[in-house]
Amino acid sequence: MAKKGWTRRDFIKATAAGAVGAGLGATLPLPRKVYGAAAKKTLKILQWVHFVPAFDKWFNETYVKEWGAKNDTEVTVDNIGVAGLPARAAAEASAKKGHDLILFEWPPPAYEDQLVDMKDVYAECEKKYGKPIDLAIKSTYNPKTKKYFGFSPSFTPDPVNYRKDLWDEVGVMPDSWEKILDGGRKIKQKHNIPVGLGLAQELDTSMAVRTIMYSHGAHEQDANGNLTLNSKNTIEAVKFVKALFQETMTPEVFTWEPSSNNRAMLAGTISLALNAISITRTGEKDNPAFTEKIALAKAAAGPVRRIGLEHVMGVYTIWKFAENIPGAKKFIVDYIGNFRQAFLAGEFYDFPCFQKTVPDLKQLLTNDPKAKPADKYLVLSDVLDWATNIGYPGYANAAIDEIYQKFIIPVMFAKAAQGVLSPEDAVKEAAAESKRIWDKWRERKLM
Numbered sequence: 001m002a003k004k005g006w007t008r009r010d011f012i013k014a015t016a017a018g019a020v021g022a023g024l025g026a027t028l029p030l031p032r033k034v035y036g037a038a039a040k041k042t043l044k045i046l047q048w049v050h051f052v053p054a055f056d057k058w059f060n061e062t063y064v065k066e067w068g069a070k071n072d073t074e075v076t077v078d079n080i081g082v083a084g085l086p087a088r089a090a091a092e093a094s095a096k097k098g099h100d101l102i103l104f105e106w107p108p109p110a111y112e113d114q115l116v117d118m119k120d121v122y123a124e125c126e127k128k129y130g131k132p133i134d135l136a137i138k139s140t141y142n143p144k145t146k147k148y149f150g151f152s153p154s155f156t157p158d159p160v161n162y163r164k165d166l167w168d169e170v171g172v173m174p175d176s177w178e179k180i181l182d183g184g185r186k187i188k189q190k191h192n193i194p195v196g197l198g199l200a201q202e203l204d205t206s207m208a209v210r211t212i213m214y215s216h217g218a219h220e221q222d223a224n225g226n227l228t229l230n231s232k233n234t235i236e237a238v239k240f241v242k243a244l245f246q247e248t249m250t251p252e253v254f255t256w257e258p259s260s261n262n263r264a265m266l267a268g269t270i271s272l273a274l275n276a277i278s279i280t281r282t283g284e285k286d287n288p289a290f291t292e293k294i295a296l297a298k299a300a301a302g303p304v305r306r307i308g309l310e311h312v313m314g315v316y317t318i319w320k321f322a323e324n325i326p327g328a329k330k331f332i333v334d335y336i337g338n339f340r341q342a343f344l345a346g347e348f349y350d351f352p353c354f355q356k357t358v359p360d361l362k363q364l365l366t367n368d369p370k371a372k373p374a375d376k377y378l379v380l381s382d383v384l385d386w387a388t389n390i391g392y393p394g395y396a397n398a399a400i401d402e403i404y405q406k407f408i409i410p411v412m413f414a415k416a417a418q419g420v421l422s423p424e425d426a427v428k429e430a431a432a433e434s435k436r437i438w439d440k441w442r443e444r445k446l447m
Contacts, residue, residue, distance in 0.1 A: 041073040043327045047103035048082045051278045051349065058345035067334060073327055082203070082258070082312075086405065092319065100322040101331060105312040106404065107139045107389075107396035109149050112446055116318040118148040121329050125336050129354040136353035138389040139313050139396045144225075144447050150315035151332055153339065154350035157383040158207055158311035161265055161279050162272040164295040166193065174272055176301040177212060177240065184248030187271045195248040196270030198256040199241075199414040201407035205256065207309040208274040209413045213237045214309075214392055215302025220400060220409070220434065223393040225447055227438045230431035233304070238416045238423040245417040254414060265294065276311040277377065281347050284370045292372045296379045299386040310387050313396075314350065348377055397447040399438045408433055 045064070050056045060077050068075040080088060082105055092098030093114055108115075118140065122132065136152035162174050170190070172183030184195040198205035213219070218233035245253070252260075261273040266283050268290065273279065283291030299308025318328045335342070339357040342350060348365065352358045365377045391400035403409065412430035415421045421429065441447050 041071070041324060041327055043068070043073050043075045043101065043324050043331060044078070044099040045075065045101045045103075045331075046078045046080065046088065046099040048085060048105055049079045050346065051276070052281060052346045055342070055346040055349070058341065063335075063338065063341065067331065071327070071330065073324075096319075096321045098319065100318060100324045101328040102317050102319075104150070104315045104317060107150065107313060107315050107391075107401060108317060109142060109396060109446070110398045110401045110441075111317065112142060112145065112147065112149040112398065114320055115149045116320055116322070116325055116329075118151040118316075118318070118329075121151050121332055122148060124329075124333050125354060128333070129336055130356040132353050133355065133384060135310065135313075135384065135387065135389055138391070138394075140315055141395060142397065142446065143395060144397075144445070150317045152313060152315050152353045153332065153336055154314045154342070154353055155310040155387070156276045156312045156314075156349055157351060157380050157387060158211070158274055158276060158299070158308050159379060159383075160272060160297040160300060161275050162295055162297065163193075163265075163268075163293055165293045166191065166271045173297075174300065175297055176306075177215060177244075177303075180272065180300055181240075181244050181248065184244070184271060188248050191271075193269065193271045194250045195244065196261045196264050196273040197244070197249065197253065198261060199245065199249075199253045199410065199417055200256045201410055202256060203258045203312075204261055204273075204275060205410045206404060206407065207311060209241065209410055210390065211274060211299060211308045212241055212302065213409070214307045214388065215300065215305055216240065217302075217304035219392060219394075220403060221391060221394045221397075225394045225397060227399075227431070227434055229434050230427055234427050235423050236303075238413055238426055241413045242417045242423060254418065266290070274308075277347075277349060277380075280371070280376070281349070288372070296376060298379055298382070306386050307388055307392070308386050309390065313389065348380070351380070351383065398441040398444075399434070399447055402437045402441070403434055406433075406437075 056079060064075050064077055085104060089102060093111060126132065135155055140148050140150040140152050142149060160174055166187050167174055167183055170183050170186040172179050174180045174183055180195065188194050197208045213234065216233050216237035218231055218237045220229050222228050261270065261275055262279050262282065264270040265273050265279050266287065280291055280294055283294060299306055316332055318325055322328060336354055336357060339352050343352060343358050362381045365381050367374050368377055371377060390396050390404055408430050412426045416423045416426040
């Protein structure tokens with residue numbers, strides 16, 4: 001998204017380059033914003049460059065500044081593109097020096113041994129704001145160690161974004177994967193406009209293929225954390241994606257990065273994508289007339305269930321070596337109490353993990369001043385009925401994290417779609433690699 005002349009693609013490319021440098025031992029330069037100078041205490045925060053620029057403006061220039069003044073704390077905020085977060089976190093963990101508070105956009109359980117247990121933070125927030133949603137607990141709690149390796153303030157829905165004019169023309173509502181295959185085929189045949197689901201090693205692909213997999217009753221693990229990837233249901237999901245690619249898509253999806261489907265949808269070159277509302281929010285600013293054609297739908301139904309992933313899962317973590325652990329904890333608790341402001345500043349991108357903090361959420365979604373129609377985002381009001389965590393139906397454990405970071409699931413689907421391996425062999429290969437990861441983390445007693 002545009003931010004002072006930069007596009008989302010620009011900052012992803014820039015931070016990816018920085019991440020490579022960090023892997024070679026280079027220092028990543030970060031823009032630093034300092035508030036509450038001359039205060040006795042300090043608090044250092046690292047988080048991503050938000051896809052809705054208005055959020056960073058509110059957080060950095062208003063909320064953090066006010067919080068620092070009230071708490072006699074000099075607060076520094078370093079914003080980095082989402083692609084640079086893994087390298088930055090790894091560098092800090094290795095050096096045992098860095099920020100007090102880091103906001104990941106996915107669960108990082110592999111760092112559990114180096115992170116502060118957030119049990120007391122959850123308890124304090126529950127006392128003040130009510131119970132957190134199950135999605136937050138499944139993304140931050142380790143049932144093996146009984147520890148909370150992180151704290152989830154928010155999550156981002158991942159609805160279907162589709163060209164309503166094209167889908168209406170072929171008489172298909174894309175509310176199931178079979179209908180997406182049927183309607184996508186018809187639209188491609190008639191207009192040569194393909195479906196836009198990535199099959200690359202990137203964030204949006206990781207969520208889209210898991211959505212299809214989970215809706216087919218296939219999972220990386222069961223509810224007890226046992227590896228279950230090599231199954232008939234997984235093979236059926238892979239066969240479906242192969243057919244979806246062959247009949248409705250084009251080879252460019254194998255080289256996509258996170259902003260590719262955004263740009264393609266807004267350029268009118270795809271008929272459907274799975275993405276957060278960053279697509280429509282960008283379009284409302286840059287091309288509102290065309291964006292009126294883009295509609296939103298809840299996660300598509302599969303043969304077994306209607307289910308989808310969160311697009312990103314915000315997880316705050318505190319290093320055990322952090323210099324201001326009490327301040328970091330207090331910042332989280334206070335931030336949750338002000339989450340309604342965050343929800344508005346992010347233009348509905350981030351949904352609350354403590355629902356009582358935004359009591360009028362449905363009313364806000366019903367009448368958005370920028371959307372046409374005004375209730376375009378109302379489809380997200382029941383998102384908790386169909387959104388789930390990475391690692392469903394179990395918890396987001398360390399093995400799931402490594403599988404996610406290594407893109408094992410997207411590669412499995414891509415190899416079958418390209419014909420490099422049969423669906424059966426692609427699943428076997430992914431399952432074998434996953435088992436090696438599973439055995440490693442079981443040996444370390446983190447799952």
